Amino acid sequence: MSAVVRPAVFTSSASTGSSQAGALSAPGLPLLPPDRRRLGGEFDVVESGRRVVRYQMVEFHVMRLLAGWLAKIPEYELKLEIGRHVWQDAQHAESLRLRTSELRIPADADRRAPVEVQRFLDALDEAETPLQFLVGVYRVAKPRLISAMQYHMAVTDPICDAPTIRTLRPVMAEETEQVRWGEAAVEALIAGDPSRSEHTARWQQRLETVLSEAGGIVAQGTPPPPEPPSTPEVAMESLATLPRSQSPRSERLLIAARDARFYIDMTPRILPEDDDPPELLELEAVLAARRQSSGQTAQAERRPAEADRGLPPPVPLAQRDARFAMVHPAEQATRMPSPGDDWAEKGRRLMHGMMDNEMHAAELSGRNSYEFPRMPWEFHLDMARVVWDEIRHSEETCKHLEDLGGHVGMYPIVPGNFGYRIQLDLLHRLQDLHRRGELGGLNGLLKSRNTFREMGDEVGAKMFDFIQADETRHVAFGNRWVKWLLHDDPERLRLVGEEVDRMRIVHDKKVAALVMQALGDTGEAKPAAGSKQDDPTPVNVISLKIAGFSDEEIAELVQKGGGNAALE
Ligand SMILES: [Fe+2]
Ligand SMILES: [Fe+2]
Structure with missing residues (x-):
């Protein structure tokens, strides 16, 4: 097994009076697993920040959809779990937002998704039944989001961008649990009915197509048009x-x-x-x-x-x-x-x-x-x-x-x-x-x-x-x-x-x-x-x-x- 050069930090506190050069070349502590992380990842600050903004906005959007659909989903047990996911997703969005502020994204930056990705997010809401909605969220949107975050963690600089990794890890863990639950919920609602199962698969396929045409969750795409003014004239009778x-x-x-x-x-x-x-x-x-x-x-x-x-x-x-x-x-x-x-x-x-x-x-x-x-x-x-x-x-x-x-x-x-x-x-x-x-x-x-x-x-x-x-x-x-x-x-x-x-x-x-x-x-x-x-x-x-x-x-x-x- 080849010796791994450990960073100076492991020996700098030693009071042996050894020189700095000697400390750098000293072997790592033998009982610790070797640190194989290397500098250099696929993303710079701009790209990492751009992607984290996207995760933030997808979390936020899905959170609002779940919140809005809560009243439209009849089954009591589903409501309980979806209500929990609303809060979890809000927390995910908030922790991601905090990370973006460390990646030179101004607080007032336009964080909206490009037109094509927004089309996909809107398509989730166009479900004709709560079952379709749950399929869109738990079989398409969330799994794709998890994949994007997984990819981020795998290819970004593990040391320079470690705060992003640390932000993503608990988000992914909770999302993975949510998806597992969502799959069980979808299966329970399909209840072995072949025609339901077929309808569901068709709907899922449609959403997958919209998303792949958009270029995936993190696609660059067409910037959205300027937002309308938020407070036009209103009747106040x-x-x-x-x-x-x-x-x-x-x-x-x-x-x-x-x-x-x-x-x-x-x-x-x-x-x-x-x-x-x-x-x-x-x-x-x-x-x-x-x-x-x-x-x-x-x-x-x-x-x-x-x-x-x-x-x-x-x-x-x-x-x-x-x-x-x-x-x-x-x-x-x-x-x-x-x-x-x-x-x-x-x-x-x-x-x-x-x-x-x-x-x-x-x-x-x-x-x-x-x-x-x-x-x-x-x-x-x-x-x-x-x-x-x-x-x-x-x-x-x-x-x-x-x-x-x-x-x-x-x-x-x-x-x-x-x-x-x-x-x-x-x-x-x-x-x-x-x-x-x-x-x-x-x-x-x-x-x-x-x-x-x-x-x-x-x-x-x-x-x-x-x-x-x-x-x-x-x-x-x-x-x-x-x-x-x-x-x-x-x-x-x-x-x-x-x-x-x-x-x-x-x-x-x-x-x-x-x-x-x-x-x-x-x-x-x-x-x-x-x-x-x-x-x-x-x-x-x-x-x-x-x-x-x-x-x-x-x-x-x-x-x-x-x-x-x-x-x-
Ligand atoms: Fe209350
Ligand atoms: Fe209450």
């Missing part, structure tokens, strides 16, 4: 009461959606307050026509949502698989009479309701990232984090449902918060979810923790404790982005808050009326979700501070909550 505004920061930001009339939950911005809900029958039809498996057709979204002047893409309801009976609120009320004092039954209902509702928050936040691609980078990272946390909350409550002897689908569910919020513009979605719903829930979660603890359910208590910590951060995200969208204008912030509260009251009243009607007005109706009840739990000041509220805002919130504050 929904916020006509606001003081003279500055330009909105997102095209669809201040435009109320107008085409989602079919669900009672979707009325607040569409029907006047005293209107009857004529859309119940339509809701029945929509509920009946729901997709229950990823093999069935999904509505394609071939146009960028932001360019459509306020009409949301066609994702009217979050999809659920065949185990879930999705009904309208009145039917749910008749099928679920009061549980009385049965603690276990109450616990199961709460877990089942949360399992579904937490998934709504994940699905909506995924849509926020998908539908508003031109929001700042950090917004997408925050939304990806919400997606991950919320699918875990759903997963946690599902597991605790099982602890309590329950199972998925044991109660009917309603289109609920997703159905309500998806028709709103971004500003109102964020305000309603983070600064109204989650903010209001911070105390309730601690109250639930204490109640579960008192009932001897320590597992449930700890679960609530962790969920509350996550939600505190989500409220902080809401504060960050609602304020950003409103240019930190406190007066507009107040007005939007009041508007969203008003909309909720109108909506809750309508749902409550429906429920009362269904129950023959027996007074058995549960209060509609989101309605205020007496809450003796003190307002948690530390959570509010972490969530980014100022001392004055906290004082106001404590006042609103009955003047009772606690530090915890």
